Amino acid sequence: MAEFFNSISRRKFLLTAGASAGTVLLAGCLGNPPEDVGGNAAAPTTAQPVANISSEQAPETTAVKLGYVPIVEAAPLIIAKEKGFFAKYGMNDVELSKQASWGSARDNVEIGAAAGGIDGGQWQMPMAHLITEGVITKGNKPIPMYLLAQLITHGNGIAIADKWQGKGVDLKLSSALVSQVKADGKGGSRFKAAHTFPNVNQDFWMRYWLAAGGVDPDNDIDLLPVPSAQTVANMKTGTMDAFSTGDPWPYRIVKDKVGYMAALTADIWKNHPEEYLAIRADWVDKNPKATKAILKGIMEAQQWCDNFDNRQEMANILSQRQYFNIPVDILIDPLMGKYDMGNGRKIDDRTMAPLYWKDEKGSVSYPYKSHDLWFITESVRWGFLPQDYITNNAAKAKALIDKVNREDIWKEAATEAGIPAADIPTNTSRGVEEFFDGVKFDPEKPEEYLRSLKIKKANV
Incomplete structure (x- = not known):
């Protein structure tokens, strides 16, 4: 593998x-x-x-x-x-x-x-x-x-080609659209979605959004890697249906009037x-x-x-x-939390903007180990890592996280810099996380999270 x-x-x-x-x-x-x-x-x-x-x-x-x-x-x-x-x-x-x-x-x-x-x-x-x-x-x-x-x-979003306006490709996919995509996947003109690099977060955002709507990203569509700078051209020529990447690229697709934004990643997982x-x-x-x-x-x-x-x-x-x-x-508009999504939805909310130091849940800068665990659990979900990373209460995943995540150095630096104690987390877990489809991730129970997901490769 x-x-x-x-x-x-x-x-x-x-x-x-x-x-x-x-x-x-x-x-x-x-x-x-x-x-x-x-x-x-x-x-x-x-x-x-x-x-x-x-x-x-x-x-x-x-x-x-x-x-x-x-x-x-x-x-x-x-x-x-x-x-x-x-x-x-x-x-x-x-x-x-x-x-x-x-x-x-x-x-x-x-x-x-x-x-x-x-x-x-x-x-x-x-x-x-x-x-x-x-x-x-x-x-x-x-x-x-x-x-x-x-x-x-x-700071990320799901951009959609304009040809899908009004056809049920929005924050949540319509059941009719899901049926069409699955039918096309069996021999028709397949829905094509893209990300910037495989098996990392921009790939995960697209996969989560599709799977939450009932679309299997590995079987029902073509999920491809495409350079960010190529996305506008691909949508103009009609060769790409959806794209997951960081600002400013999704917003540029809207500004160039070749597509719209179905969702911000802040919609999918607030304060992610x-x-x-x-x-x-x-x-x-x-x-x-x-x-x-x-x-x-x-x-x-x-x-x-x-x-x-x-x-x-x-x-x-x-x-x-x-x-x-x-x-x-x-x-400037996305940095200020102002998004014209291109489909009639307009956002003016600074809590949805890219945030760098604090968000509604607390520290942004501090590297919570519970977040590392979610990404590794998603890697197991899609078959990018073996399932033994998550078995036995995720002992293998946690060992890897302890080796890589040096939140202790972050805390030392913050203390030396005079950061107030209230801004220095005391727990390496941010606790239970909730997604737009109602699914919850409890870092104490990663296998339970995997079992709750209907679309996955992992046999849990």
Whole structure:
């Protein structure tokens, strides 16, 4: 199974996320960049804070190379760089490297920054766990990773081609549509849905939405990987019916009037975990103080991002050529929680927006181990991982989570940074989670959750 996963993820599933491929080295302090093509506003000049750290907390190195994919999940990394929060804690030489795809990020963290790759960065879940296990690496070689912080809540959506307007493809699928899709799957024109990389969260969002409506994503439709930047063109030509990815791509499909949004992931699972910061374990073990300095910079950036008075400036920064290279107006409304879904539904709710520091359930930045367990349980649900990860009260899954999830380092960094005790969770479980179809996930009973699901590959 691991060899099959490695083969398909390497050869077929690439994400081209945004503008240019390859590595982009980012300057430590922007002056006044010119207005970008496509109406992108110039970002304001940023004053770099002066580092004020004790000798006990001074990082072992001031340099790290972090990869990112240009979607809203990357904002804390970019803002920490641009607003000087990394430098404030002694990390003056943080290099942000734009990744051409999730596959490229995986390959680059395998080789490490010393060999021209990256030390870590932004990841979909549970990529850090799969890389640690050697499930998606070259030759299935384990590359231990540490998951250090959650970057964001929300920020993803399910976009649908305009030809499905009024035909029952909305937040919940109509029974007539489900019957049609199943009939087409037996020989007709099959419904085609896509995600950006297999067996990780954007794949999971599409699978959960379809299965909740009674559609088996493995048997009733074609579920494919497609580069994000290709989705608008595919919907224009009528070759793609649905797509799951991060902002700004779903909203761009609406703005270009080629599709609409059936659901935000905030509809499917309110206050759900999204992407994470993870770094190679060998780098963290060698540089524990530098790791905490990185975390402090990201925490401060997340708090800055969660001040909605900063979101216009945030959109201006993210829109620039070296980052997302898209017009500001594609970014600003979703960042403010304003969504024209393109099907008559309009949302103006900041609790539905991308959130980086706090949401209605509490901490966003803290990496709850119970969330890791949900992603691993879903991996078992769809046959991406063997069932023995979840048997015996998920002993194998929990052992892997304990190895990868370093919430203890997050807590140390938060304490050193003076984060109020009320903002530092005391439990590694966020408790029972509930989804839009009424299904509940109790992290104390993952097998019971699997048994409750009607559509699955796992024989539980």
